[in-house]
Amino acid sequence: xxxxxxxxxxxxxxxxxxIMFSVPREYYPLCGFVGGAGWFLYCLVLPYAAPPEATxxxxxxxxxxSRLCAIWRRCPVTIFLIPGIIPLVPGGDIYWMAYYIVMxxxxxxxxxxxxxxxxxxxxxxxxxxxxxxxxxxxxxxVRLFRKR
Amino acid sequence: xxHEREIMDVAIExxxxxxxxxxxxxxxxxxxxxxxxxxxxxxxxxxxxSNGLFVTADSVGAEPFAKVIHVPVGSAHLDRVAAVNQLSRxxxxxxxxxxxxxxxxxxIRHMPGKSYRTQVxxxxxxxxxxxxxxxxxxxxxxxxxxxGALLYVYILFVSRPHLSKMVGSITGGAVATVASMILYxxxxxxxxxxxxxxxxxxxxxxxAFTNAIRDITDENYLAGVVRMLDALLVFFCIAMGVxxxxxxxxxxxxxxxx
Numbered sequence: 001x002x003x004x005x006x007x008x009x010x011x012x013x014x015x016x017x018x019i020m021f022s023v024p025r026e027y028y029p030l031c032g033f034v035g036g037a038g039w040f041l042y043c044l045v046l047p048y049a050a051p052p053e054a055t056x057x058x059x060x061x062x063x064x065x066s067r068l069c070a071i072w073r074r075c076p077v078t079i080f081l082i083p084g085i086i087p088l089v090p091g092g093d094i095y096w097m098a099y100y101i102v103m104x105x106x107x108x109x110x111x112x113x114x115x116x117x118x119x120x121x122x123x124x125x126x127x128x129x130x131x132x133x134x135x136x137x138x139x140x141x142v143r144l145f146r147k148r
Numbered sequence: 149x150x151h152e153r154e155i156m157d158v159a160i161e162x163x164x165x166x167x168x169x170x171x172x173x174x175x176x177x178x179x180x181x182x183x184x185x186x187x188x189x190x191x192x193x194x195x196x197x198s199n200g201l202f203v204t205a206d207s208v209g210a211e212p213f214a215k216v217i218h219v220p221v222g223s224a225h226l227d228r229v230a231a232v233n234q235l236s237r238x239x240x241x242x243x244x245x246x247x248x249x250x251x252x253x254x255x256i257r258h259m260p261g262k263s264y265r266t267q268v269x270x271x272x273x274x275x276x277x278x279x280x281x282x283x284x285x286x287x288x289x290x291x292x293x294x295x296g297a298l299l300y301v302y303i304l305f306v307s308r309p310h311l312s313k314m315v316g317s318i319t320g321g322a323v324a325t326v327a328s329m330i331l332y333x334x335x336x337x338x339x340x341x342x343x344x345x346x347x348x349x350x351x352x353x354x355x356a357f358t359n360a361i362r363d364i365t366d367e368n369y370l371a372g373v374v375r376m377l378d379a380l381l382v383f384f385c386i387a388m389g390v391x392x393x394x395x396x397x398x399x400x401x402x403x404x405x406x
């Protein structure tokens with residue numbers, strides 16, 4: 001796997017989605033950074049873990065970074081979270097499921113479909129847990145960086 | 149007290165813009181409360197669904213106020229969400245009178261969206277990027293760029309203005325698959341599968357999916373479940389559109405092209 005190219009493609013894709021969702025232009029770089037960082041972690045973890053586990057790790061990072069960026073730039077977390085999470089969405093698995101259904105390979109289709117559900121659950125867990133961290137904790141981190 | 153009505157209208161308009169453009173329920177309700185409270189109405193109460201606002205206020209000495217607003221779910225404009233967020237913060241800092249806030253909301257509502265050309269380029273970049281990260285080669289990525297752009301032109305001019313969400317997603321998936329097959333047939337790209345995966349990516353309901361999770365986490369189950377259903381339905385429809393084209397092509401030519 002060509003890691004720099006992977007990250008570049010993830011950043012590009014995330015920025016593309018930011019454009020589609022009408023994110024204000026000044027936030028494109030941050031959106032790209034969040035999406036790229038998430039995919040970077042996914043690629044790092046993947047050799048040692050199953051895709052849902054790697055997705056969970058990446059989702060946690062994406063939500064953490066999104067919340068930090070939101071407090072830093074004083075804008076809704078949605079702006080970074082939605083484009084940033086998109087590389088992790090199991091679009092590929094859903095595609096393969098449809099593909100195998102058409103090809104009449106039901107076992108493979110079920111496998112891919114189940115994988116897609118597991119990955120979606122991993123994303124849900126990442127979002128649910130990191131949003132439990134109180135806002136103050138993020139505020140403190142941002143202030144720490146501001147002082148420097 | 150005519151004033152109360154005016155204040156509530158401003159608060160509701162802020163909530164309306166947020167809900168319409170892809171904000172989570174928590175933010176909508178919080179913003180309406182904050183604005184109404186800042187201007188002195190403590191009796192405001194709001195209930196939000198994924199496509200509607202129900203607001204009442206009943207201050208002492210004023211006519212009871214109630215309003216129901218239907219908010220059809222549009223495409224996401226996160227710049228408007230950011231602008232209303234900023235406005236609500238500045239209202240709390242005391243920078244706006246009710247009249248000024250109303251004018252500012254009017255401006256936000258009519259904020260120009262991104263031009264069609266920019267949106268198509270965005271979709272094409274998304275397709276190119278995702279074709280690559282899902283396993284394609286750079287050439288596949290280029291083919292996905294073109295197919296993704298074609299799909300978005302279809303979305304902007306045909307499916308969004310004229311078709312329901314379900315039919316739009318099914319035909320969108322089909323259009324992207326046909327476009328990818330044609331490009332692949334012309335010799336552009338090495339793996340048809342990855343081109344198609346990239347090409348359909350702009351149909352993915354990212355806003356509905358992410359907001360659904362957040363709403364359910366905030367215990368806004370009703371709105372969250374509706375949004376999740378919306379997202380799952382769209383996922384299903386995209387897969388169906390892709391699958392239909394494959395099934396037809398397979399019938400006509402055998403499995404060889406795939």
